[in-house]
Amino acid sequence: MLNGERLIAKPYRWAMVGGGRTGNVGYKHRIGALRDNTAFELVAGAFDIDAERGKDFGTNLGVDPSRCYADYKTMFAEEAKREDGIQVVSIATPNGTHYEITKAALEAGLHVICEKPLFFEEEEGIEIKKLAEEKGKIIGVTYGFSGHQLLLQMRQMVENGDLGEIRMLDLRYTHGFNATDTESANASQKWRVDPKVAGKAFVLGDISTHTYYMSRLICPELKVKELLCDRQSFIKSRAPMEDNAYVLMHYENGAVGRMWASSVNAGCMDGHRIRIIGSKASVEFSDHQPNELLYEIQGQPPQKLIRGMSYLYDECNADERLGALHTEGLGESWANIYLKFAVAMDAKDRGDEETLKNLVYPGIDAGIEGIHWINTCVKSADEGAVWVKF
Template structure:
């Protein structure tokens, strides 16, 4: 049964944002996702901008009470806790270097958290936040916005059903050409911080782009774990060093499969280079973001099949996230809506101590965020060691 906007939880959650204001590249995506089903979240407050007046003006313009448009997140948390109708969950849509302190403050204020990726700079910070969230009984979700595309769940189901046999090769790519020169580095505040190690952390495109694709591959193949990897990264725009604007990653998986990933923001002329191909012993599956409602299914010796979104021959897990019906194009906004709806279901289940729902819900939670941090750390360590093969360090809790 497709989604039709009927409520999945008893009432909408009172929701706020930190960041995501007028100049944000991601704020509208968060609001589109959260408010797509008005039965899941209601935006009631925000600290939308580092410029308090601009943030207040923006908040009022999108319908938030001016008295609940705060100058900063600390003020918002302190004031909202005093209200009977105070916020219950907050989304963090700010530069990477602020995620840890805001997330920690939100959890300590008794709030559930939805945070941009990559979560934090270090795995140790992630472990601390995970432990705090567990003590507080709160959910931490990560906005891997592409991962709500339901055809990824179709890939997951077909692999589990043995449709392509044993996995042998994993090919991942997320590239574009919008940073092929340094113009944006100089004029765009949203780009400036992404190439500043103090704010962005130890990577640029590995963290900004490939963590999406890496998580999506783990969503599709939850039992596939990397044994070792080799990362070679470059700063073709020299001023971005030591952060990379291009990187290649080779991977060996524990089951003997091999993989490669290319991530880049200097793929000049490329408008959408986001793709995933999984090659098995019987056949292959391939998904491209620019045709997100289609899935290529190729069986050796048989004609290529193109599976189309919303059709009854797809797996129930795929069609459960369907919104518009066949022939009507869905895209990134619906993908965000799917993960935000699952965040709402997870938060509601956590509030009710419904561990069965949480166990069976497929969504990017704290463990996915920690795995993304570990992915970046392993890639950076390999690159900084002369692009050497490195044993992939898994946290035991994530294996």
């Protein structure tokens, strides 16, 4: 169980690029990083494209005004001159900027935590992975839902054969908040449907990558062989960016899967679900009820497994924070992955490859696979919703 005691010698000096007052993701990064104040300390930032607004915001977060910078290049250069300069940077900016900022951060000798999707092209991911290895640095990708510890319970149930042979994966991440033309009046939404800034996809990149990574976390041995994607732009002004997509998958072991990703599922407030179906039993997770797992064994009454209970696997309860009587949510999930980022960075800095080998967290390989997922789905859809090799 986690109780806030330090897992590394001292907190990393941490900065942010983006994540300012007008964004909608920066606070998630901060509650994740700072939940365990033994892991990270926010000491600097280039929080906003508007320098004065960013400085005002950073100061209100408690950052020294002299370390609230106008842009990331200035921050990297100035912090490098300080004995107490930053060691880690989180990138919470639009997708099209991730590659150049990540590369600059690595060249400045910094560990990197980056929003998803990581980059536009796999070649960029491979290049950055090589650079990170040369610099001896860690890259973490903020698949923020993946820190829910019941996903680790599902992982162990699959690994231990509790479900039998895995036959089907039913994946869904939908909501209705873009059922109308929301981007016309919302700058933070507008860039998400601009291919020059967001990349080749909207909901496939913005939300389905979360669910795809979670499925890989739960079933790491299950690899997609081929997929078929059909995508739509129900708000026509978004084309070619999709606001709805269906993906069918064939896995190498003969299992099948489907993914529904949508931001036009009008009225939906509980649309993020993962169901893993085996030959003996099924297990289902919903991030709307992240403290419970539905466990259904063929021929037996349905069971509800509750977070924090002693009957869960140790690998699950290792990330427990509050105890079974007290509900956890997205803040704790982000805190869990940020804490693992810190442990990974510390292990990398110490040359502890054994810890890195056994640590489960979304790193550079997960980011590259997320790029591959998006681009393969887009290729299938743009070729007429055909099966393509993964």
